[in-house]
Amino acid sequence: MMITAIALAASVSTACLNDVASPEYANPAVGKAVLFIGNSLTYTNDLPVLVQGLADAAGGDSLIIAISAGPDMALVDHWNQGDVQKVIASRHWDFVVLQQGPSSTEINRDSLRLMTKLFAPLIVSAGGKPVLFSAWPAQDRRQDFPGAAESYRLAAEDVGGLYAPVANAWIEAWNRDGTLSLYADGLHGNLAGSYLAALVIYSRLFGKSPVGLPDTLHLRNGQTVNIPASLNLLLQQSAWAAVQPTLTP
Numbered sequence: 632m633m634i635t636a637i638a639l640a641a642s643v644s645t646a647c648l649n650d651v652a653s654p655e656y657a658n659p660a661v662g663k664a665v666l667f668i669g670n671s672l673t674y675t676n677d678l679p680v681l682v683q684g685l686a687d688a689a690g691g692d693s694l695i696i697a698i699s700a701g702p703d704m705a706l707v708d709h710w711n712q713g714d715v716q717k718v719i720a721s722r723h724w725d726f727v728v729l730q731q732g733p734s735s736t737e738i739n740r741d742s743l744r745l746m747t748k749l750f751a752p753l754i755v756s757a758g759g760k761p762v763l764f765s766a767w768p769a770q771d772r773r774q775d776f777p778g779a780a781e782s783y784r785l786a787a788e789d790v791g792g793l794y795a796p797v798a799n800a801w802i803e804a805w806n807r808d809g810t811l812s813l814y815a816d817g818l819h820g821n822l823a824g825s826y827l828a829a830l831v832i833y834s835r836l837f838g839k840s841p842v843g844l845p846d847t848l849h850l851r852n853g854q855t856v857n858i859p860a861s862l863n864l865l866l867q868q869s870a871w872a873a874v875q876p877t878l879t880p
Contacts, residue, residue, distance in 0.1 A: 662686070662693030664723060665836070666759075668715055668750075669730030670704040672766050675815070676825035677852065678832075684848040684856065685833040685841065692837055705731040706746035716753060724759035726836055728795070729786075733768040735778035744786045751790035761792035764832060767801050767824070770817040776802055793877075795835040797828045800873035807865050823866065826858065830870035838878055842867045 667679045679696045686692040699715045701708075706729060709715045719727060729750060734743040747761060754761050765783035768775035780798045787794035804811055804827060813824035820828060830841045846863045848856040858866075 662695050663725040663836070664695045664759075665697075665726045665728060666718065666724050667696065667698040667700065667728045667730070667764075668706070668709055669698075669700045669728070669764065670732070671700070671702050671819060672732075673728075673730050673764070674698060674700045675819045676822050677850075677854075678825045678829055680850050680852050680854075681826055681829035681848070681856070682832050682836075684850040685829055685844060686837070687851070688844050688848055689833075689837075689839075689841075692833075694836075705742065706750065707742055710746060710749060719750075719753045719757050719759075722757070724754065724757045726762050726793070727754045727757075727759050728762040728764050728832065730764035730766055733766050733772070733775055733779035733798070734782040735768060735772075735775040740778075740782040740785070743782055744789055747786040747790055747792070751792065761787070761790050762795055762832070762835065763787040763792055764795045764828070765798045767798045767813075767820070770814045793835050795832050796873045796877055797831045800827055800831045800870045803869035803872045804866060807869060811865075822856075823862070826856070827866045827870060830867055831874055834870055834874045835877065840867075840871045842871055 665679070665682070667673050673679070679698050683694045683696050686694045699709065699718055727750070729747060731743060732739065734740050747763065751761050763783040763786050765780050768779050776798050780796060784794050784796070801813055801824070804813065811823070813820055813827065815821040815824070834841045842864070844867065846858050846860050850856065
């Protein structure tokens with residue numbers, strides 16, 4: 632099953648954003664405000680816009696989104712740059728999604744947990760909840776998936792945040808279809824990979840299953856995403872299987 636099974640009406644932007652984007656994309660609406668802080672794994676395929684599109688498609692769920700991201704940036708890079716602290720303090724945020732590399736090694740795990748603890752008080756002061764976006768390892772590092780997932784789970788647990796188990800969802804998807812292509816270049820997700828990540832984040836933010844959301848998303852940036860029904864169901868089921876264990880009974 633190849634990424635060509637998913638089509639965009641127009642090319643998807645993968646340009647890096649070193650400064651925070653406007654809080655609203657096209658057609659702004661009242662909704663929960665979400666700031667995404669990360670690197671190219673977050674901005675490739677306009678992943679935050681996909682999350683917003685899923686909320687729109689669900690009906691009754693609406694998101695105002697913004698992003699602060701740059702290539703190869705870890706959370707410590709954002710912190711040292713100093714701009715993102717001002718962005719967090721600039722308005723109310725319901726959620727702030729934190730992402731860096733897979734962080735499966737001990738030193739990177741320690742850095743992720745330390746930086747999450749530094750960011751968390753700022754996020755809470757802005758009225759928000761930290762959300763840990765568990766990034767997937769590179770294609771040639773499949774053995775690192777469990778360690779990567781554990782790093783983000785621990786970081787979320789450290790601060791009472793939400794754990795968005797994207798890496799686990801990729802494994803769930805492969806368990807359902809071992810031929811499924813989720814990588815674009817051995818590191819970044821192709822559109823299916825990013826869409827699966829968006830399903831996980833949407834599901835974790837709202838605490839509800841994404842299964843049954845429509846096969847076509849009309850995004851606020853003017854693009855349309857079309858997902859074949861069978862692939863859409865597989866990815867939605869994989870996302871929900873990963874998210875369900877993270878929800879508080």
